[in-house]
Amino acid sequence: YGSVVTIPAGTTEVWNVACSECTKIVIQGSLILNVEIPNLTEIVVDGGRFEYNIASPNLSSLEMNNATVSVNAAIPNIMDLDVDGGILELNVATILESLIVRNSGTVTHATAVDAESPKLDLTVTNLTIQEGYSIDVTGKGLLPTKAGNYYGGSYGGYGGTRSGWETNEPYGDKYRPVDFGIGGKYKDSWGTRGGGALKLEVTNELLLDGSIV
Numbered sequence: 001y002g003s004v005v006t007i008p009a010g011t012t013e014v015w016n017v018a019c020s021e022c023t024k025i026v027i028q029g030s031l032i033l034n035v036e037i038p039n040l041t042e043i044v045v046d047g048g049r050f051e052y053n054i055a056s057p058n059l060s061s062l063e064m065n066n067a068t069v070s071v072n073a074a075i076p077n078i079m080d081l082d083v084d085g086g087i088l089e090l091n092v093a094t095i096l097e098s099l100i101v102r103n104s105g106t107v108t109h110a111t112a113v114d115a116e117s118p119k120l121d122l123t124v125t126n127l128t129i130q131e132g133y134s135i136d137v138t139g140k141g142l143l144p145t146k147a148g149n150y151y152g153g154s155y156g157g158y159g160g161t162r163s164g165w166e167t168n169e170p171y172g173d174k175y176r177p178v179d180f181g182i183g184g185k186y187k188d189s190w191g192t193r194g195g196g197a198l199k200l201e202v203t204n205e206l207l208l209d210g211s212i213v
Helices: none
Strands: 004-007 012-015 024-027 030-033 042-046 049-052 061-071 080-090 094-108 120-129 198-208
Touching: 024 030, 042 049, 061 094, 080 120
Parallel strands: 004 024, 012 030, 024 042, 030 049, 042 061, 049 061, 061 080, 080 094, 094 120, 120 198
Antiparallel strands: none
């Protein structure tokens, strides 16, 4: 590898060994990064897929264009993010100065596998969500746990149910909802997922022409 590495479209790479000379990675295909890259300062994800699992201490720029990016490690030196299309999963607590969501972009977290799965915990100085685009954790929660069929999801109160069936037990606080939702079930299906979990703090300016759901 040289100082600038390109992952071409149609290829998938998994990095478990550090590239000491790499300063910039351009991802058009798919990259799973499982190792610290000490001199890495810039990542560009152009229509590809990127999974960031181990923090690189000097990373200060993450650019995404119609891409899918999963952030599973800290990004303390990245101050500004522009979600220009695609999906950004923030699976660690994140502090930003600016976040812009546009051009069919979505910010979310990974689908929960249990109650301890990562939630979307975001503090941002200035947040802009353009019309038609979103921070959206719909359907990112848990599957139903109750045996049987025909019941709705529960949270701070009981979900609906059909005569003869029991619904999920209520849990959490309906006034301070911080847990994942649990979905309902119809007939012999696996059921639907409940809602995800979002903690959002905007410290200066929120321009909301899209949605937060």
